[in-house]
Amino acid sequence: MTKQGFFTRLFKRLCLLIGIVIFASTLAACKEQQEPDPENIVERTSKKILTGTIYETEVYYFKSNLPGPKVVIVGGIHGDEIAGWMVADALVERKDFKGEIMIIPRANILATQLEQRYPGSTNNGMYNNVKYTDLNREFPGKADGTVTERIAYAIVEVVTEFSPTYLIDLHESKRSYSDPSPLLGDEIIYGNKKGAMLALEMVEDFNDTLDPSDTPFITDANPPEGSFNHYFGKTYDAITFTFETNRQLGLAKRMKQQNDLLNIFFQKIWN
Ligand SMILES: [Zn+2]
Numbered sequence: 001m002t003k004q005g006f007f008t009r010l011f012k013r014l015c016l017l018i019g020i021v022i023f024a025s026t027l028a029a030c031k032e033q034q035e036p037d038p039e040n041i042v043e044r045t046s047k048k049i050l051t052g053t054i055y056e057t058e059v060y061y062f063k064s065n066l067p068g069p070k071v072v073i074v075g076g077i078h079g080d081e082i083a084g085w086m087v088a089d090a091l092v093e094r095k096d097f098k099g100e101i102m103i104i105p106r107a108n109i110l111a112t113q114l115e116q117r118y119p120g121s122t123n124n125g126m127y128n129n130v131k132y133t134d135l136n137r138e139f140p141g142k143a144d145g146t147v148t149e150r151i152a153y154a155i156v157e158v159v160t161e162f163s164p165t166y167l168i169d170l171h172e173s174k175r176s177y178s179d180p181s182p183l184l185g186d187e188i189i190y191g192n193k194k195g196a197m198l199a200l201e202m203v204e205d206f207n208d209t210l211d212p213s214d215t216p217f218i219t220d221a222n223p224p225e226g227s228f229n230h231y232f233g234k235t236y237d238a239i240t241f242t243f244e245t246n247r248q249l250g251l252a253k254r255m256k257q258q259n260d261l262l263n264i265f266f267q268k269i270w271n
Pocket of ligand 1: 136
């Protein structure tokens with residue numbers, strides 16, 4: 001190699017390096033623009049439901065001075081679907097909500113502590129000599145019913161009082177719909193036809209973010225009877241979605257998917 005050739009290469013590499021630095025700083029600047037809008041003043045409050053019981057759980061309220069619909073987001077109805085409630089836990093630290101948002105990160109708090117579908121779900125529903133059932137088959141619950149029915153009732157009461165237009169319930173499934181023994185993973189379930197189009201749009205946008213090896217999400221019109229989605233979609237007649245990530249995937253990936261789905265939802269309703 002001639003000395004001149006060496007300097008030409010060095011010069012080219014320097015140019016490339018400078019180009020990369022400029023590109024990275026432009027990216028960083030763009031990211032900064034996505035930081036909370038100073039015009040968006042969000043007030044956060046919270047209260048507890050089921051107070052004085054081992055099922056006591058926190059409900060967070062966010063009210064922005066910028067317009068947006070009323071949205072409820074629930075995690076932890078099933079305690080072993082941890083990506084859902086971990087994302088809901090982190091969500092209460094967000095500062096960029098618009099409109100009014102209510103979040104119950106750990107609806108079935110004892111189940112989340114035990115990391116079981118419901119307390120005692122691995123022991124015929126028996127935990128500490130109390131009989132539990134699947135919370136997501138007991139909605140709308142009963143004020144004077146079983147322990148599980150009372151938890152469902154308290155959640156319905158606080159959600160109904162808030163009067164939301166949209167509700168999102170964060171879940172996970174043991175397997176994908178595409179598995180040889182299919183379950184509900186990799187799906188957005190919607191509660192009634194008012195949510196059908198938005199569910200389809202969210203799935204389309206979300207699938208664009210996936211790697212070619214990932215299973216694309218699909219929509220599903222059939223929330224199980226007694227589920228949060230079924231009650232608020234069919235009886236209460238709001239627009240309801242259940243996000244179902246696939247527990248065959250790693251936790252970080254599932255949490256990213258839950259967050260990406262939420263961000264796509266917010267983009268749709270805030271624009
Ligand atoms: Zn679930």
